[in-house]
Amino acid sequence: MRRRAFLQTGMAAGIAGATGLGSTPSHIRTTPITAEGPLRLSSNENALGLSPAARRAVIDGIPEANRYPGAKRRELVAALAAKHGVARESIVLGCGSTEVLQVMVQASATRRCALVTANPTFEDVFDYGIPETYRVERVPLDANMAHDIDRMRDLAALSWDPVLVYICNPNNPTGTLTACSDVDSWIEDAPANIRFMIDEAYFEYVDDDGYWSAIKWIEQRPNVVVARTFSKIYGMAGMRLGYGIAHPDTAAHIRRFMCQVNANELALRAALASLEDGGLVGRSLDANTRAKQVVYSCLEELDLEYLPTQTNFVMHRINGDLRTYRERMREHDVWVGRPFPPMLSYNRLSFGLPEEMERFTEVLREFRTKGWV
Numbered sequence: 282m283r284r285r286a287f288l289q290t291g292m293a294a295g296i297a298g299a300t301g302l303g304s305t306p307s308h309i310r311t312t313p314i315t316a317e318g319p320l321r322l323s324s325n326e327n328a329l330g331l332s333p334a335a336r337r338a339v340i341d342g343i344p345e346a347n348r349y350p351g352a353k354r355r356e357l358v359a360a361l362a363a364k365h366g367v368a369r370e371s372i373v374l375g376c377g378s379t380e381v382l383q384v385m386v387q388a389s390a391t392r393r394c395a396l397v398t399a400n401p402t403f404e405d406v407f408d409y410g411i412p413e414t415y416r417v418e419r420v421p422l423d424a425n426m427a428h429d430i431d432r433m434r435d436l437a438a439l440s441w442d443p444v445l446v447y448i449c450n451p452n453n454p455t456g457t458l459t460a461c462s463d464v465d466s467w468i469e470d471a472p473a474n475i476r477f478m479i480d481e482a483y484f485e486y487v488d489d490d491g492y493w494s495a496i497k498w499i500e501q502r503p504n505v506v507v508a509r510t511f512s513k514i515y516g517m518a519g520m521r522l523g524y525g526i527a528h529p530d531t532a533a534h535i536r537r538f539m540c541q542v543n544a545n546e547l548a549l550r551a552a553l554a555s556l557e558d559g560g561l562v563g564r565s566l567d568a569n570t571r572a573k574q575v576v577y578s579c580l581e582e583l584d585l586e587y588l589p590t591q592t593n594f595v596m597h598r599i600n601g602d603l604r605t606y607r608e609r610m611r612e613h614d615v616w617v618g619r620p621f622p623p624m625l626s627y628n629r630l631s632f633g634l635p636e637e638m639e640r641f642t643e644v645l646r647e648f649r650t651k652g653w654v
């Protein structure tokens with residue numbers, strides 16, 4: 282199907298879903314990311330959009346949007362506490378998980394603290410280290426593209442001052458995993474000056490027996506905070522809702538730095554409906570797997586190496602200069618990922634819908650015929 286026709290089909294379904302006109306079967310995609318315009322494969326969004334149940338909850342919630350959202354906040358906190366088997370006091374809602382990461386970085390800052398991260402990794406945490414507060418130690422990923430836990434651990438051990446350790450697992454931009462057993466053994470032995478910020482934004486996408494959540498530590502270890510989000514598997518990036526999970530004392534400390542009423546009524550309703558939509562995670566995973574297969578088979582056909590991913594994006598070789606590649610993609614109405622030094626011969630490609638990835642692969646094949654990749 283040509284892109285325009287495909288988008289129009291999606292748009293028609295989207296309007297029906299958004300207005301509540303007609304009942305859209307839940308397995309049917311109800312909207313494209315945009316009605317017209319570029320293929321947006323640069324921000325690791327979920328192209329399925331809000332689930333039909335979340336959409337309905339948002340529309341039904343509009344009459345309540347003039348009220349402060351206390352009741353729905355409490356409801357969502359209770360739902361998340363039940364989901365993760367933790368106390369309600371352990372849940373901290375954020376404006377996306379970004380707010381949780383930001384506040385962790387800022388609330389942990391002292392005069393001589395260090396921030397230990399992998400390289401490359403998700404860059405937001407660096408943006409929040411107030412200039413000259415943190416000594417930043419970026420440790421290259423190891424040969425398996427996992428966090429080099431031994432080196433990070435050695436570096437952290439050099440300090441008596443607070444050390445904030447950021448572990449993004451799976452890692453953005455590489456989509457790769459770090460063995461949770463290695464993370465566990467570090468957490469188990471770590472002194473209290475070492476604080477762990479474990480970012481599990483892509484948790485639900487992982488299909489690997491050696492992977493599990495760090496949430497299991499939060500009761501015993503006040504120095505561990507786990508960040509989760511509704512932006513990825515739940516398709517709510519534009520609604521801005523994420524959360525941290527931590528020991529109640531740590532959660533109380535973090536909360537003091539956050540906007541007290543930071544989640545809006547409609548986002549809260551969408552999140553509650555998403556959690557209750559038992560098929561949502563499966564649908565997202567299914568679309569992601571199909572999109573991934575389309576991309577993998579094209580990359581293999583073109584002999585462009587890629588890092589097998591545990592997320593909704595993939596890092597792949599481009600055989601050339603990243604800036605030029607991205608500009609050429611833009612000229613073809615395709616937005617692809619930003620630079621992640623030192624991996625400048627790779628592009629980070631987010632997965633859209635399978636049909637969107639077919640369109641992307643057409644462009645990539647055209648690039649090959651022109652000798653651009």
Ligand SMILES: Cc1ncc(COP(=O)(O)O)c(C=O)c1O
Nearest residue numbers: 377378379403453482510512523
């Ligand atoms: C690893 C990681 N953490 C956190 C975020 C922030 O997501 P949000 O603030 O939408 O929850 C992102 C967004 O792409 C991410 O990739």
